[in-house]
Amino acid sequence: MVRKRKLIFAINSLNGGGAERVISNLGNYFYKRGFDVTMVCLNEAKPAYFxxxxxxxxxLIDQKRNEKFFYRLWYGGVTFFKLLYxxxxxxPSCxxxxxxxxxxxxxxxxxxxxTPYLVSERITPDYTVNQFNYFLRWLSAAMYSKSKAIVVPSKGMIxxxxxxxxxxxxxxFEVINNPVSQFIPARLERVYPRxxxxxxxxxxxxxxxxxxxxAFEKLQISDLDLLISGEGDERVNLENQIKELNLSDRVKLIGYQKNLQDYYRQAELFVLSSRNEGYPNVLVEAMSLGCACVATDCEFGPSDIIENEMNGLLVKANSTKYLYEAIKRTMSDPVLKIKMSVNAQLINQTxxxxxxxxxxxxxxxxxx
Structure with missing residues (x-):
C-alpha cells in the first residue's frame, strides 16, 4: 500500500497509562486507514501497548530525565532541535x-x-497548565490557541x-470521549485464588x-482482597500504608498487568478512587467488560460516564467514608450489583x- 499522507503522534512516552493506550489505538486506526504513521516520544519509547x-x-532522548538545571537546559535544547529536524x-500532513x-x-x-497540529489534554488543567507561572501560562495559551483544535475527553475540562x-x-476546544479499549478474550482460568x-x-x-x-480496611470482609494494578512514585508510600494497617496479606500492589481483561472479568467490583481525572480509561474498560463499578465524582470524567444508581455508583471525592459506604453497599446488594454490571456494558456502544x-x-x- 502506498501511504501518501503522513501523521505524527507525539507524547512524553509510551509506557503504560490511559493517554498512552488511547494514542496507541489512534495510531493503529490511522495506519489501517492507509496513513503513514510515526509515534514520537519525548523520552523513552518502549510501547506498552500493541x-x-x-x-x-x-x-528523542533515551536517557532518564533529572531535575538538575544544566541537564534541563540541555534536555530542552536537544528536544527542540531534534523535533524540528x-x-x-x-x-507530516498533521x-x-x-x-x-x-x-x-x-x-x-x-x-x-x-505545520498543522492538534493538541490534547487528558487530565484536569489544575494539575498542569493552571499551575504554571505567568510566562508558561502565556506560552501555553499562545500555542494552544494556534492549534487546529484542543481535544479534551470530557466537557467539564473546558x-x-x-x-x-x-x-x-x-x-x-473539541470534546472526544475516550474509546473502549479492545482486549483479547478473557481467560477462564483464575488470575487470583481469592x-x-x-x-x-x-x-x-x-x-x-x-x-x-x-476504605478497604474499614470494610473487614475476611474472604475479599484488594488488588491495585499499576506502577508509579507512590509505591513505597502505599506499601508502608499497607504494612501499618496490617493488610499485607489482603492488599496487593500487583504492578502493570498486560492481561487486565482477566482481572476486570473476575473482579467482584472495580473502584476508581481518584482525586481528579480527565476521562478515566480504566473505568470505561471495567464497565465494558461487565464489572460493577464505584467511582469518585471527581473532576473530570466519571459523571460523564456513570449514571448514578444505574450503571455504577458515584460518590463524593476525597472521602474515605463515602467510598467505604458505596463499596459495602454494592458488596451486600447482589441485585444492585447485577443491574450495574448489565447496564455498564452499554458503554461498548456509546x-x-x-x-x-x-x-x-x-x-x-x-x-x-
Whole structure:
C-alpha cells in the first residue's frame, strides 16, 4: 500500500497509562486507514501497548530525565532541535500531540514550520497548565490557541481551562470521549485464588489509592482482597500504608498487568478512587467488560460516564467514608450489583472505537 499522507503522534512516552493506550489505538486506526504513521516520544519509547508493525516509533532522548538545571537546559535544547529536524525531514500532513509537555514542544516547532497540529489534554488543567507561572501560562495559551483544535475527553475540562484567564478566550476546544479499549478474550482460568476488588492506575496521589486502602480496611470482609494494578512514585508510600494497617496479606500492589481483561472479568467490583481525572480509561474498560463499578465524582470524567444508581455508583471525592459506604453497599446488594454490571456494558456502544476514532478522523481531515 502506498501511504501518501503522513501523521505524527507525539507524547512524553509510551509506557503504560490511559493517554498512552488511547494514542496507541489512534495510531493503529490511522495506519489501517492507509496513513503513514510515526509515534514520537519525548523520552523513552518502549510501547506498552500493541502497535501495528509498520508504525515507526522514535525516541528523542533515551536517557532518564533529572531535575538538575544544566541537564534541563540541555534536555530542552536537544528536544527542540531534534523535533524540528524530524518535522522538516518527515513533512507530516498533521501532528497530533497528547499531554502538556508534548503539546508545548509540538506547538513551538509546528508554528515555526507552519505545520498543522492538534493538541490534547487528558487530565484536569489544575494539575498542569493552571499551575504554571505567568510566562508558561502565556506560552501555553499562545500555542494552544494556534492549534487546529484542543481535544479534551470530557466537557467539564473546558470549564477547567477557561477559569484560567490566559485560556478564557479560546474557542477551539473539541470534546472526544475516550474509546473502549479492545482486549483479547478473557481467560477462564483464575488470575487470583481469592475473591477481589480491583483498582487500576498509575501509583500517584492523584489516583487516591491511599483513600481506597483506608476504605478497604474499614470494610473487614475476611474472604475479599484488594488488588491495585499499576506502577508509579507512590509505591513505597502505599506499601508502608499497607504494612501499618496490617493488610499485607489482603492488599496487593500487583504492578502493570498486560492481561487486565482477566482481572476486570473476575473482579467482584472495580473502584476508581481518584482525586481528579480527565476521562478515566480504566473505568470505561471495567464497565465494558461487565464489572460493577464505584467511582469518585471527581473532576473530570466519571459523571460523564456513570449514571448514578444505574450503571455504577458515584460518590463524593476525597472521602474515605463515602467510598467505604458505596463499596459495602454494592458488596451486600447482589441485585444492585447485577443491574450495574448489565447496564455498564452499554458503554461498548456509546464509546465504541468506530464512533470515537471517526470523530478524530473527521477532525484531522478537516485540517490537512
Amino acid at each position: 502497535l501495528e508493525q509498520g508504525i515507526k516509533v522514535i525516541s 524530524l518535522l522538516i525531514k518527515e513533512k 501532528v497530533v500531540s497528547f499531554m502538556t509537555s508534548a503539546n508545548l514542544w509540538i506547538g513551538l516547532t509546528c508554528n515555526i514550520l507552519n 470549564d477547567g481551562f477557561k477559569k484560567n484567564k490566559s485560556f478564557s478566550g479560546l474557542s477551539n 475473591k477481589f476488588i480491583l483498582s487500576v492506575g498509575r501509583l500517584d496521589r492523584q489516583k487516591g489509592f491511599d483513600l481506597l486502602i483506608q 464509546n465504541s472505537l468506530e464512533n470515537t476514532f471517526a470523530k478524530w478522523e473527521k477532525l484531522i481531515l478537516n485540517h490537512i
